[in-house]
Amino acid sequence: MKSVLILVDGANGQVAKSTGELATFAKRIGEVIAVVFDPSLVAGLGAYAIDKVVVVGGFDATKFSPAPIAESLAQLITTKSASAVLITSSARGKEIAGRLAVISGSGIITDAIDVDADLITTQSVFGGSTSVHANVSHGTAIITLRSNAVEVIAASATPTQEDFTPTISDMAKLATVTSSQPAAKGGRPELTEASIVVSGGRGTNGDFKPVEAFADSLGAAVGASRAATDAGWYPHTHQVGQTGKTVSPQLYVACGISGAIQHRAGMQTSKLIVAINKDPEAPIFELADYGVVGDLFNVLPAATAAIAAKK
Numbered sequence: 001m002k003s004v005l006i007l008v009d010g011a012n013g014q015v016a017k018s019t020g021e022l023a024t025f026a027k028r029i030g031e032v033i034a035v036v037f038d039p040s041l042v043a044g045l046g047a048y049a050i051d052k053v054v055v056v057g058g059f060d061a062t063k064f065s066p067a068p069i070a071e072s073l074a075q076l077i078t079t080k081s082a083s084a085v086l087i088t089s090s091a092r093g094k095e096i097a098g099r100l101a102v103i104s105g106s107g108i109i110t111d112a113i114d115v116d117a118d119l120i121t122t123q124s125v126f127g128g129s130t131s132v133h134a135n136v137s138h139g140t141a142i143i144t145l146r147s148n149a150v151e152v153i154a155a156s157a158t159p160t161q162e163d164f165t166p167t168i169s170d171m172a173k174l175a176t177v178t179s180s181q182p183a184a185k186g187g188r189p190e191l192t193e194a195s196i197v198v199s200g201g202r203g204t205n206g207d208f209k210p211v212e213a214f215a216d217s218l219g220a221a222v223g224a225s226r227a228a229t230d231a232g233w234y235p236h237t238h239q240v241g242q243t244g245k246t247v248s249p250q251l252y253v254a255c256g257i258s259g260a261i262q263h264r265a266g267m268q269t270s271k272l273i274v275a276i277n278k279d280p281e282a283p284i285f286e287l288a289d290y291g292v293v294g295d296l297f298n299v300l301p302a303a304t305a306a307i308a309a310k311k
């Protein structure tokens with residue numbers, strides 16, 4: 001049976017949902033070995049389909065750049081004879097994956113939205129118009145997977161646990177973290193991890209209140225088109241699209257967004273797309289599963305009130 005390492009993500013005792021998604025993909029391939037660098041996350045792993053937990057010790061991973069994590073994973077590939085390593089497609093995840101591929105002499109595939117039992121991945125490219133199927137032909141398959149790409153399956157058994165102390169080179173410890181500050185967050189979920197995203201565009205005319213109120217009624221994250229972020233109406237960190245973030249939620253609601261190809265590039269793999277636009281000819285309707293032709297300043301408050309009434 002193949003063994004698959006998954007890199008556990010999370011902070012302050014909270015395991016990120018993306019870890020459950022990695023476990024779900026890994027379970028299709030073989031034995032799931034969760035690699036955790038923060039012992040406070042171990043308790044939260046019982047909820048997912050994980051067979052073994054390896055707790056890496058000997059250094060504090062939060063105090064270093066990703067280099068020691070990559071070295072640790074490279075050693076675990078050997079000791080566990082792993083066929084694949086699955087990592088979340090965040091900026092940090094991709095840095096770890098890149099370093100790991102170099103150290104272990106392996107091929108790497110980033111931003112996959114699927115991986116099957118034969119380690120064949122699917123990537124969505126050219127603004128979602130093309131699906132690429134690929135596999136790693138050399139070494140261990142190092143694969144980063146986008147969040148929200150799969151429905152998480154629950155735990156199948158209680159995982160066994162073991163400790164592992166890697167040998168970390170002095171070179172890997174050269175870059176240290178001197179301080180870090182969690183990004184200021186409202187009560188809303190992280191854009192790339194949210195299962196519902198409500199985005200506003202130029203049609204908001206700078207007033208995001210109806211978009212935010214609707215998002216809050218659904219427990220959703222708020223996104224924005226580049227027209228809205230360039231105008232300074234919403235922070236650039238919330239921009240969805242080719243030069244912004246890529247999201248793949250269960251539900252994406254585009255409000256006052258025309259559906260330019262560069263915007264589609266960041267949201268086209270959403271499972272269900274709803275568009276609200278007052279122009280019936282807006283290109284976003286070609287992509288939407290459901291469309292509302294109307295003024296967002298009327299539609300959104302009515303939808304928010306209807307959801308509140310159902311609660």
Ligand SMILES: Cc1cc2nc3c(=O)[nH]c(=O)nc-3n(C[C@H](O)[C@H](O)[C@H](O)COP(=O)(O)OP(=O)(O)OC[C@H]3O[C@@H](n4cnc5c(N)ncnc54)[C@H](O)[C@@H]3O)c2cc1C
Pocket residue numbers: 200201202203204224225226227228239240241242243244245255256257258259260261262263266276277278279282294295296297
């Ligand atoms: C290299 C490059 C990279 C880019 N990267 C990105 C990117 O990452 N993300 C991105 O989004 N764009 C990106 N763009 C810009 C992109 O081409 C579009 O210009 C942009 O997406 C348009 O944003 P919009 O849909 O909000 O605005 P518009 O195209 O102006 O559309 C506004 C829509 O709102 C509708 N509307 C107006 N008023 C209302 C109302 N009251 N109620 C309902 N509907 C209303 C209109 O009918 C219209 O369809 C990029 C462009 C380039 C060249």
